[in-house]
Amino acid sequence: xxxxxxxxxxxxxxxxxxKAIARKLGLARNTVRNAVRxxxxxxxxxxxxxxxxxAVEPQIRELLKQFPEMPATVIAERIGWxxxxxxxxxxxxLLRPVYAPADPASRTAYEPGxxxxxxxxxxxxxxxxxxxxxxxxxxxxxxxxYSQWRTAVMIPTRTAEDLVLGQxxxxxxxxxxxxxxxxxxxxxxGRHRGADPKLTPxxxxxxxxxxxxIYVCRPRDPETKGKVERTNGYxxxxxxxxRRFTSPAxxxxxxxxxxxxxxxxxxxSLQGASAADRIGADRAAMSTLPPIxxxxxxxxxxxxxxxxxxxxxxxxxxxxHPSAVGQRVEVSADLxxxxxxGDAAGEFLRHRTDLQIRSRRCARATAWRRLPWWRGWCxxxxxxxxxxxxxxxxxxxxxxxx
Numbered sequence: 001x002x003x004x005x006x007x008x009x010x011x012x013x014x015x016x017x018x019k020a021i022a023r024k025l026g027l028a029r030n031t032v033r034n035a036v037r038x039x040x041x042x043x044x045x046x047x048x049x050x051x052x053x054x055a056v057e058p059q060i061r062e063l064l065k066q067f068p069e070m071p072a073t074v075i076a077e078r079i080g081w082x083x084x085x086x087x088x089x090x091x092x093x094l095l096r097p098v099y100a101p102a103d104p105a106s107r108t109a110y111e112p113g114x115x116x117x118x119x120x121x122x123x124x125x126x127x128x129x130x131x132x133x134x135x136x137x138x139x140x141x142x143x144x145x146y147s148q149w150r151t152a153v154m155i156p157t158r159t160a161e162d163l164v165l166g167q168x169x170x171x172x173x174x175x176x177x178x179x180x181x182x183x184x185x186x187x188x189x190g191r192h193r194g195a196d197p198k199l200t201p202x203x204x205x206x207x208x209x210x211x212x213x214i215y216v217c218r219p220r221d222p223e224t225k226g227k228v229e230r231t232n233g234y235x236x237x238x239x240x241x242x243r244r245f246t247s248p249a250x251x252x253x254x255x256x257x258x259x260x261x262x263x264x265x266x267x268x269s270l271q272g273a274s275a276a277d278r279i280g281a282d283r284a285a286m287s288t289l290p291p292i293x294x295x296x297x298x299x300x301x302x303x304x305x306x307x308x309x310x311x312x313x314x315x316x317x318x319x320x321h322p323s324a325v326g327q328r329v330e331v332s333a334d335l336x337x338x339x340x341x342g343d344a345a346g347e348f349l350r351h352r353t354d355l356q357i358r359s360r361r362c363a364r365a366t367a368w369r370r371l372p373w374w375r376g377w378c379x380x381x382x383x384x385x386x387x388x389x390x391x392x393x394x395x396x397x398x399x400x401x402x
Contacts, residue, residue: 001201003027004042005208007035012211012287013179040296041205052083053091060092064099097194098218110145112278113285116178117228118142118167120158120186121235127154127245137248139255140166141235142174143228147278148270149174149263150231152255154248155335159314160188160202165298165335167206173259175279176286177210182228185219192216202297209292238262295332302330 003025010016010024018036022029053060059079063070072085072092081088121141126134140163141152151173155166163186171177183189190199197216199207207214217224239258245251263275270278301313305324310317311331320329 001042001204001208004035004038005204007032008208008211009213011036012290013177013213039209039291041208051087051091053087056081057091057095060095061099064092064095068096068099068101094194094196098192102223111285112146112281113176113178113283115145115180115182116142116174117145117182117225118170119184119225119228119232121152121232123240124236125240125243125245127248127251129248139235140170141228141231142167142170143231144174144178144275144279144282145227147275147282148227148267149275149279149282150259152231152235152259153335154251154255156248158186158188160200161297161299161314162335163188164202164206165294167203168292168294168297169335171210172289174283174286175289176283177212177289178286179212181212181214182217182225183214184217184222184225186216190214190216192218206297209290209297211287211290234262294334298335299333300330301332302328305329 006025007021007027010021011018016024018029018032021027022032025032056079060075063075063078072089075081075092076085076088119141121139122136123139124136126136128134137154137156138158139152139154141150143150151170153166153169153173155162167181185192188200189203190197193216195215197214199214199216203214222229239255243254245254263279266272266274299313301311303311305311305320305327307325309320309322309325311320311329312318313331313333318331
């Protein structure tokens with residue numbers, strides 16, 4: 001998976017030829033060619049083998065914690081290392097930035113198309129979610145480093161599937177793919193490991209499809225992505241006051257309208273220009289948006305429909321018509337709606353459009369406990385079994401009768 005993602009980044013973002021990539025990565029040209037042409041991530045990934053340095057890594061970390069600038073040769077002497085110095089130096093190179101002292105404050109300049117900073121903003125406002133319930137879903141915010149173009153979208157949860165869907169949405173608003181996406185240490189994105197972060201499978205797939213790099217900041221290090229942090233504060237002081245929202249969709253609509261005006265305002269930090277004046281140069285240096293199916297990067301479940309004719313997506317069960325029992329059914333969802341596909345189920349979908357899993361709907365309007373807003377609602381005491389209404393145990397979805 002990592003090699004596939006790196007091949008696509010080098011080809012799309014760096015413009016390297018297949019032959020150059022094969023020489024750089026030490027791979028066969030047919031392997032590189034297949035990765036460049038594929039629009040789907042590889043199905044299987046061989047697990048990485050361990051390293052002889054793993055046993056002494058705690059000792060290396062302890063030395064770097066006390067002496068961040070200690071040379072690798074001195075570290076080898078202190079830990080009694082008698083194996084190859086190459087693997088030891090490589091591990092020290094990866095671990096040293098973790099314990100390096102913080103850089104002094106300075107003004108950072110970015111080149112067009114170079115970087116975009118991402119973060120989650122939790123607006124201090126209650127958003128109606130339907131059926132008498134409200135909540136404060138997160139908002140995925142992204143700010144371009146060069147033009148400071150701001151994009152944002154409210155998403156249902158902080159799960160990796162919703163985060164990649166939100167990431168694709170804000171990149172679509174930006175109009176191009178920057179060479180680097182900077183994230184904080186968000187669990188749905190990955191974990192900080194120096195220059196080589198450990199990404200979740202969903203973001204590894206997205207990284208490969210986009211042909212970009214993703215950097216995960218150290219924990220509790222907001223200064224690394226100060227531009228998007230200031231955007232969060234700007235939203236709280238300039239967007240939220242005096243506004244009322246009727247739903248998450250209304251929140252997003254008002255936010256898009258606000259961003260249109262905000263990106264057109266002149267800014268002193270841009271030497272009197274606006275983000276709209278500089279976004280053209282930013283987009284020209286970015287990669288073009290690739291064709292991506294949201295079902296590939298978001299929520300998806302494939303199974304042979306069991307006898308109880310229910311399928312699970314996220315934390316909810318959805319009923320499918322019993323005629324599809326024994327057939328393979330695929331269920332996917334974007335940020336708003338889920339769909340069921342399959343042989344028998346697909347035939348039923350063409351005749352029963354109400355089988356589509358509708359967003360933000362439920363047959364009951366009593367006291368409902370909130371789940372992600374479009375994936376169903378359930379009563380605090382649990383739903384009564386009602387097969388005709390698509391209810392099973394504590395899950396219920398409108399229009400999914402069976």
